[in-house]
Amino acid sequence: MGSKACGVCKEVQSKYKCPSCRAPYCSVACFKKHKEILCQKSLTPLEEQTAATVRPARSLEVEEPSWLVNEEQLQSLAVSADIRDALKDEELRKLIIRIDSAEEPDKELDKAIQGQIFHEFTDKILAIVSPKE
Known part of the structure; x- marks a missing residue:
């Protein structure tokens, strides 16, 4: 699996993906340029809901099918205040x-x-998707 070039400057290997359109970019400068010029995608509420349920492009392989989360568990994660608070941490986001x-x-x-x-973040996720009874 090869890495993609930056969708903006086309010169550097991309390290990131635009959260709106998933276009590859390499730096803050290219991201800002992408947002200003190239990423003019404004989603309607229905498109936002659909985008939130899009599955990753890479194949998902798990040893045990019970490891996959269902739609209800996924929704619980999406609305969790604990998860949202944890995701405010810059180190975790990086x-x-x-x-x-990563390749x-x-x-x-x-x-x-x-x-x-x-x-700690994974413990919070596990507490939501498989709470101890």
């Missing part, structure tokens, strides 16, 4: 972006899980 934009996301995820901040 970790998630690093995982999402080998599994390896980046393995590294992230070793850190306390990501471990």
Whole structure:
């Protein structure tokens, strides 16, 4: 799986993806240019709802099908104040972006899980998707 060039400058390998349209970009400067010129996508409420349910382009392979979250669990995560508060942490957001934009996301995820901040975040997610009874 090869990495993509920045969708704005076309010169540098992209490290990030636009949250609105998922276009690749390499830096803050290119992101700002993309938002001003190229990303003029304004979503209607129906499109926003649809965009929120779009699945990742890469294939999902799990050893155990019960590891997948269902729509109700996914919605619970989306409305959770704990999850939203956790995602305000800049370090955590950088970790998630690093995982999402990595050529080998599994390896980046393995590294992230070793850190306390990501471990606490995953504990919050697990408390929502599989609460202890």
